[in-house]
Amino acid sequence: MISKQVTIALFLLAFSPSTFPADTLQIYQNITDGQTLVTPNSIFELGFFSPGSSSNRFLGIWYAFSPDTVVWVANRDSPLNNTSGTLILNKSGSLKLYDASGRIVWSPRTTSSDGINSPILQLNESGNLVLKDQTSDRIIWQSFDYPTNTMLTGMTIGKNLRTGFETYLSSWKSRDDPSEGDYTFKLDPQGAPELVVRDRSQIKSRSGMWNGLYFSWAPQTSTYTSLFNIRFVWNQDEVSYGIEMKSASTISRLVMNETGITQRFIWDQRNQKWNSIYFQTIDECSSFAECGPFGICQRDGIRACSCHKGFEPVAPDEWSIKYTSGGCKRTIPLGCSTDSDGFYKLEGVEIPYSHDAIADASISIEECRKRCLMNCSCVAYTLLDIRGEGSGCVMWNTALIDMRYVIGGQDLYLKVAKSELGISNKKKRATIGVISSSLILLLLVSLFVYLLWRKKMRYSKQDIEKRHLAQSNSLKGADLPVFNLCTILQATDNFSITNKLGEGGFGIVYKGQLLCGQEIAVKRLSMDSLQGLNEFMNEVLLITKLQHRNLVRLLGCCIDNNERMLIYEYMTNKSLDFYIFDPTRRASLNWTARLEIVIGIARGLLYLHQDSRFNVIHRDLKAANVLLDEQMNPKISDFGTARLFKREQGIINTETVIGTRGYMSPEYVLEGAISVKSDVYSFGVLILEIISGKKNQGNQNLLAYAWKLWEEGNSFKLLDEAVKCSVSETELRRYVQMALLCVQESPDDRPSMSAFFTMLSSDTLLQDPKKPLVGTRIRGFPSDWSLYQQSYEHDSTTGDQLTITGIEGR
Known part of the structure; x- marks a missing residue:
C-alpha cells in the first residue's frame, strides 16, 4: 500500500512545472524511466538502464556518447523488476527512489539535512551527481563519495x-x-x-x-x-x-x-x-605472496620463485615442484649487533607489502640504515621518496612478503649476517688492501702481456672462436634460465630445415616444441658471425631486464661449446613484413588491425624509452622485427643492436652505425648520433609502410612519395588497395600527418612517444610536418638523399652495416 507521504508527493508532481534544466532535479520534480539528466557538455547522462542481457532496471550514470559504458549505479543491490521506478527530491532534501508500490528502493546516506533552504540535485560535468543546498552551495551528498x-x-x-x-x-x-x-x-x-x-x-x-x-x-x-x-x-x-x-x-x-x-x-x-x-598484467608473479615470506618472484617464463641471499627454502622438496608459499628462512641467524650484521643490496625490486612497515618522511636514508641496524627486529629498509637524491625511510620489522624483480624497481637493503656478505668486520680493511694491491699488479701484468701480444700476434679464426666462447661462457652467470643442448636438439628435431623460421646476419631462427608442449623460437648464432656474437651478448644483457606485453619475451639461452642460442616465446603469425609486403596476405590486415598494430608498437617503444631507469634505444625498428602473436598483437623483437641510455643523456654519439636501409634517421647515418628520436624516425617510416603496404627502400622512396601526396592533398592515394573500403580520408590523412611528423629531419621537431600517444587519444589539431630529408641538400653530402641511400643498398634480410665496431650493453 502506498504511504500517505508518497501519495502527496505524487499529487504535487502532477501539478508541478514539467520543465527544468537538463542537468538538474528540483524540489518535487521527478525522473521516471525514459527520462534523463544530461550534463551541458553532453558527456554524462543519468537515467534508468538494464545492464547486459538483464531485464532488471537500475538508476545510473553513463557516458552520453557511449551508453553501454555505465560509470555509477544507485540501486545496485536493489534492482527494479519493471520500468515503474521514480526518483523524487522532496522539500527537506531527501532523495528517494520508489518502485510501483511506493516502496523506497534506494536513498543516499546523507549528513544532517537541517538548515536546507533550497535543495537541488545536479549532474556535474565531471560525472558527479551532487545533492546540495542551492542557497549556501553546501554539499549534502555526492556520488563521488560512493x-x-x-x-x-x-x-x-x-x-x-x-x-x-x-x-x-x-x-x-x-x-x-x-x-x-x-x-x-x-x-x-x-x-x-x-x-x-x-x-x-x-x-x-x-x-x-x-x-x-x-x-x-x-x-x-x-x-x-x-x-x-x-x-x-x-x-x-x-x-x-x-x-x-x-x-x-x-x-x-x-x-x-x-x-x-x-x-x-x-x-x-x-x-x-x-x-x-x-x-x-597477469603472469606467474601476479598472485599475492606467491613465493612466501622472504621469497622473491621473477617473470622469466621458466621458474618464478627464489630466495634472497642469506636465505634458503623452508621446504626444498615442495619448491622443486613449485609449491613455494612456505617461503624462505635464514641460513645464518642474525646476531643483533653492528659487528655481526650487515645489509645486502637488492637492486631493481618491487618493494614488499608495506602494510606493516614503518614510514618516516623526516629522516635520511643513512639515518634509516643506522636505525634498522640497531633495531633487532628490523629486517630491511628502503627510500620512501625516490625524487631527486631520495629522502625518507621505510623499515620492515616483519617478514618480507610479495616481492619481485622488475625493470625500474627500487633498491632494497636486506639485513643479513655479515658472514653471508663474504667479508668479516675484522678482516675488511686487510681484505680491501690485499684486493687493491692485487688488482693493480694484475692490471700492470695484463697491460704488459696485451701490448706484447698485440705486437707479435694476429687474430686467427681459432683465436676468435676461443674469445667468443669465453664471452659466451660468461653468460652462464647471468640470471637467465639455461637450456641444455640436448633439450634444444630434441625440440627442433636436430635443427630440421622444416622448422626453419627465418635467417639473418646473426644466424637462423628455428621453431621448436619443449616436452611440456610449449612452443618456442630458437635463435641460433652463426659461428662465422663476429657481429652475431656481439648481438647475442647485447640481447641477453638487455632483454632480461625488459618485460612488456608488446616486447617478445626471452625464455632462456643455451651455451654449449661453440653453440650460442637464445630461446624466445613462439609467435604464431610470424613477422609484420610477412603480411604487409605480400600481395596476397596483406588483405588479411584491415584498417582496424593495422591501427592496433601501430598502437601496440607505440606502446612498446614508449616502455623502452620512458618506463624505467634502464631506458633503451632499439636502433633497428623495422617490419621484420615486429612479430605477431595469435591475436595479431605486435611484439618488438631483436635487441642485438639496442643501446641503454640515461634519461638526461639526450643524444649519444657512436662510431657504430648499424641498422637497416630505409629505417635509419639522417643524423644517425651522417653523424653517428642516436637518441630516442632515432627510434621515432624508424617508427614513422614503419607507419607509412603499414598504411601503404610498400617498403621504403632503393628507388622506391616511400617518404618522398608520402610527402608529395601530402603536399598535393592526396594522401588517400597512399593507402594500400586492400583496405580502401574501411577508412575515411580524414582519418587516413591524420595518421599520415603523424607519420610525417615522426620522420622530420631534425630530431627536435619529432614528437616523443608520449606526445605521439597524446595525438592518438585526442582530437586536437596537429602541427604541419616539415619536409623530410629526402631531396634536401646537406653540406658535404649528395644533394639527392635517395642516391645517398642507394650507395648503401644491402640485402634486406641482413640489414645495413655501415661501420662495424664492438657493441656493448651500457
Missing part, C-alpha cells in the same frame, strides 16, 4: 583519517549484474600507503607503495604524465589518490572489472571507441 566500479577524472579514493570515512571501488558481480561483487579496490593507509585489490578479505594484488612519483608496482603510470597529473595526498587528515587530465578534451576512466582486474581507458574520438592505455 563510487561503484569506476574511478572518474576528479574523483579520489582514500580515507579520512579523522572520521574514518573511506572511498573505494567495488566490482560488479557480472556484466549483467551491477550489485556489489567480491572485489574491492582501496587505498591502504597503513605503513606506506598503497592501492590494494582484495577478493573479499584476501589480497589479490597491489600497486606497491607511493614513492613520490607513482605507485612502485605501477611505473607505467609515469609514462602518461603528458596526459594527466597524479594527485596524491598523505597527511594527518587524509590519505587519497586521484588524477586530473591536462586537457579537458581527453576523457579517461579507471575500471575494476568483475574479475578484479583494473584497467585505464581513454576515449578515441575519431574511431568512437575506448582505447586501453594500461592494465594490470
Whole structure:
C-alpha cells in the first residue's frame, strides 16, 4: 500500500512545472524511466538502464556518447523488476527512489539535512551527481563519495583519517549484474600507503607503495604524465589518490572489472571507441605472496620463485615442484649487533607489502640504515621518496612478503649476517688492501702481456672462436634460465630445415616444441658471425631486464661449446613484413588491425624509452622485427643492436652505425648520433609502410612519395588497395600527418612517444610536418638523399652495416 507521504508527493508532481534544466532535479520534480539528466557538455547522462542481457532496471550514470559504458549505479543491490521506478527530491532534501508500490528502493546516506533552504540535485560535468543546498552551495551528498566500479577524472579514493570515512571501488558481480561483487579496490593507509585489490578479505594484488612519483608496482603510470597529473595526498587528515587530465578534451576512466582486474581507458574520438592505455598484467608473479615470506618472484617464463641471499627454502622438496608459499628462512641467524650484521643490496625490486612497515618522511636514508641496524627486529629498509637524491625511510620489522624483480624497481637493503656478505668486520680493511694491491699488479701484468701480444700476434679464426666462447661462457652467470643442448636438439628435431623460421646476419631462427608442449623460437648464432656474437651478448644483457606485453619475451639461452642460442616465446603469425609486403596476405590486415598494430608498437617503444631507469634505444625498428602473436598483437623483437641510455643523456654519439636501409634517421647515418628520436624516425617510416603496404627502400622512396601526396592533398592515394573500403580520408590523412611528423629531419621537431600517444587519444589539431630529408641538400653530402641511400643498398634480410665496431650493453 502506498504511504500517505508518497501519495502527496505524487499529487504535487502532477501539478508541478514539467520543465527544468537538463542537468538538474528540483524540489518535487521527478525522473521516471525514459527520462534523463544530461550534463551541458553532453558527456554524462543519468537515467534508468538494464545492464547486459538483464531485464532488471537500475538508476545510473553513463557516458552520453557511449551508453553501454555505465560509470555509477544507485540501486545496485536493489534492482527494479519493471520500468515503474521514480526518483523524487522532496522539500527537506531527501532523495528517494520508489518502485510501483511506493516502496523506497534506494536513498543516499546523507549528513544532517537541517538548515536546507533550497535543495537541488545536479549532474556535474565531471560525472558527479551532487545533492546540495542551492542557497549556501553546501554539499549534502555526492556520488563521488560512493563510487561503484569506476574511478572518474576528479574523483579520489582514500580515507579520512579523522572520521574514518573511506572511498573505494567495488566490482560488479557480472556484466549483467551491477550489485556489489567480491572485489574491492582501496587505498591502504597503513605503513606506506598503497592501492590494494582484495577478493573479499584476501589480497589479490597491489600497486606497491607511493614513492613520490607513482605507485612502485605501477611505473607505467609515469609514462602518461603528458596526459594527466597524479594527485596524491598523505597527511594527518587524509590519505587519497586521484588524477586530473591536462586537457579537458581527453576523457579517461579507471575500471575494476568483475574479475578484479583494473584497467585505464581513454576515449578515441575519431574511431568512437575506448582505447586501453594500461592494465594490470597477469603472469606467474601476479598472485599475492606467491613465493612466501622472504621469497622473491621473477617473470622469466621458466621458474618464478627464489630466495634472497642469506636465505634458503623452508621446504626444498615442495619448491622443486613449485609449491613455494612456505617461503624462505635464514641460513645464518642474525646476531643483533653492528659487528655481526650487515645489509645486502637488492637492486631493481618491487618493494614488499608495506602494510606493516614503518614510514618516516623526516629522516635520511643513512639515518634509516643506522636505525634498522640497531633495531633487532628490523629486517630491511628502503627510500620512501625516490625524487631527486631520495629522502625518507621505510623499515620492515616483519617478514618480507610479495616481492619481485622488475625493470625500474627500487633498491632494497636486506639485513643479513655479515658472514653471508663474504667479508668479516675484522678482516675488511686487510681484505680491501690485499684486493687493491692485487688488482693493480694484475692490471700492470695484463697491460704488459696485451701490448706484447698485440705486437707479435694476429687474430686467427681459432683465436676468435676461443674469445667468443669465453664471452659466451660468461653468460652462464647471468640470471637467465639455461637450456641444455640436448633439450634444444630434441625440440627442433636436430635443427630440421622444416622448422626453419627465418635467417639473418646473426644466424637462423628455428621453431621448436619443449616436452611440456610449449612452443618456442630458437635463435641460433652463426659461428662465422663476429657481429652475431656481439648481438647475442647485447640481447641477453638487455632483454632480461625488459618485460612488456608488446616486447617478445626471452625464455632462456643455451651455451654449449661453440653453440650460442637464445630461446624466445613462439609467435604464431610470424613477422609484420610477412603480411604487409605480400600481395596476397596483406588483405588479411584491415584498417582496424593495422591501427592496433601501430598502437601496440607505440606502446612498446614508449616502455623502452620512458618506463624505467634502464631506458633503451632499439636502433633497428623495422617490419621484420615486429612479430605477431595469435591475436595479431605486435611484439618488438631483436635487441642485438639496442643501446641503454640515461634519461638526461639526450643524444649519444657512436662510431657504430648499424641498422637497416630505409629505417635509419639522417643524423644517425651522417653523424653517428642516436637518441630516442632515432627510434621515432624508424617508427614513422614503419607507419607509412603499414598504411601503404610498400617498403621504403632503393628507388622506391616511400617518404618522398608520402610527402608529395601530402603536399598535393592526396594522401588517400597512399593507402594500400586492400583496405580502401574501411577508412575515411580524414582519418587516413591524420595518421599520415603523424607519420610525417615522426620522420622530420631534425630530431627536435619529432614528437616523443608520449606526445605521439597524446595525438592518438585526442582530437586536437596537429602541427604541419616539415619536409623530410629526402631531396634536401646537406653540406658535404649528395644533394639527392635517395642516391645517398642507394650507395648503401644491402640485402634486406641482413640489414645495413655501415661501420662495424664492438657493441656493448651500457
